[in-house]
Amino acid sequence: MEIERKFLIQKMPEHLEQYKSHLIEQAYLNVRPVVRVRREDENYYMTYKGGGMMAREEYNLPLDADSYAHLLQKADGNIITKRRYLIPFHAYTIELDVFEGLFEGIVVAEVEFPSIEEAESFAAPEWFGEDVTYDGRYHNSAMSRMKVEEIVEIQSLLASEGK
Template sequence: MEIERKYLITRLPEGATDHPYHLIEQGYLSTEPVVRVRREDDNYYLTYKSKGLLEREEYNLPLTMDSYDHLIQKADGHILTKRRYLIPVENSDSLTIELDIFEARFEGLMLAEVEFDTREDAEAFTAPEWFGEDVTFTGEYQNSRLSRLP
């Protein structure tokens, strides 16, 4: 089960891009249900996600590079590329901000996600000052939806 909140970011705090990051490329074989292929650095995955905004089922299966290369060519819509920075949440031993800075077609778009162990933890979360609008419940910034934009 994936439980996460998502925020639109309009300004980065000092030092945000000094943290470790992953280079991500992903495409969608289906958006209902969500079936995604992703390259994260030198790792490759096929992911299924159920419907939902705050909570949804998620299953990741490893792929080989050859399988990924074959499947990404079958993706519908736009291929998304982004740099994902991993930033520890202040005053938390277990939470991490995943700051996505998009490239190519969506250059300039920045989103932050925080994953939680429980729905209660997600609902009680107080976002850092530099977070913008909470877009968790709009669905507008789900990557699968971005891939389908004209």
């Protein structure tokens, strides 16, 4: 079970380079249910995610580079690339996704929790902005289906808000 909340960012944390990070490329074979292929540095996965916004089933299966490349060609929509920074925060790890390419300018923080109760009682750091857990536009599976005009609209909105 994956239990996570998503947030926009008001202000980028200082010295991001001090944190461990991964370069991620991912694409979607299906969005209901979510079937995704991902390259994280030199590791490859296929992921199944059930329905839900904050809590949902999630299963990861390892792939090799050839299988990933084959499945990537079968993906629909946009390929998503991002740099994910892993930032310790109390008992949690903030996964700060700085999107690249087509989605440049979008930054989303995700925090995973062991229970729904912990997720609901989470006090975000001051540099977090709006909670977008229930805003489907910020789910990567939805982003993979966006048209260029929709992406530009979100980028413009975030730029005008200084996020």
